[in-house]
Amino acid sequence: xxxxxxxxxxxxxxxxxxxxxxxKESFYRDACAEYQKRLAAYCRLEVTELPECRLPERxxxxxxxxxxxxxxxxxxxxxxxxxxxxxxxxxxxxxxxxQLAETLRxxxxxxxxxxxxxxxxxxxxxPSVKKLADLRLSMSPMTFPHHLARVMLLEQLYRAESIQAGxxxxx
Numbered sequence: 001x002x003x004x005x006x007x008x009x010x011x012x013x014x015x016x017x018x019x020x021x022x023x024k025e026s027f028y029r030d031a032c033a034e035y036q037k038r039l040a041a042y043c044r045l046e047v048t049e050l051p052e053c054r055l056p057e058r059x060x061x062x063x064x065x066x067x068x069x070x071x072x073x074x075x076x077x078x079x080x081x082x083x084x085x086x087x088x089x090x091x092x093x094x095x096x097x098x099q100l101a102e103t104l105r106x107x108x109x110x111x112x113x114x115x116x117x118x119x120x121x122x123x124x125x126x127p128s129v130k131k132l133a134d135l136r137l138s139m140s141p142m143t144f145p146h147h148l149a150r151v152m153l154l155e156q157l158y159r160a161e162s163i164q165a166g167x168x169x170x171x
Contacts, residue, residue, distance in 0.1 A: 035154035042161035072126035092136035
């Protein structure tokens with residue numbers, strides 16, 4: 001069926017989350033599912049889990065580097081074309097929730113239709129992935145389990161969208 005003249009199609013902004021490692025604990029899965037449901041009101045969310053490279057119990061630095069390199073190859077293949085890219089890394093920039101909201105607003109206004117957030121494995125990310133980033137973001141100088149980091153990222157994305165929409169979630 002033909003669309004009527006003057007029909008304007010609104011394309012929803014896409015947020016892609018690429019995460020190395022599977023969420024094993026149900027409480028992490030449940031928390032992520034809740035924020036994924038909430039984010040659906042604001043954006044199209046795509047969460048992709050990529051397998052973590054299997055390493056020995058006490059891997060050498062060379063084994064870790066080789067594993068990160070293999071994970072990087074898989075991550076690079078999944079970054080949406082033309083996406084604004086943010087990697088989460090301990091040495092990244094700290095931002096408040098309001099600053100993250102502004103960063104996403106600026107990304108949307110720049111004409112990009114997708115923002116891609118990348119979470120590495122428990123060993124981090126290969127330097128080649130970090131070089132692709134438009135923003136290197138740190139959640140905190142503290143250390144968190146990388147599974148919790150996914151929950152925290154989704155919550156902060158929801159908070160950022162809520163701030164942009166002017167809702168009462170962010171107080």
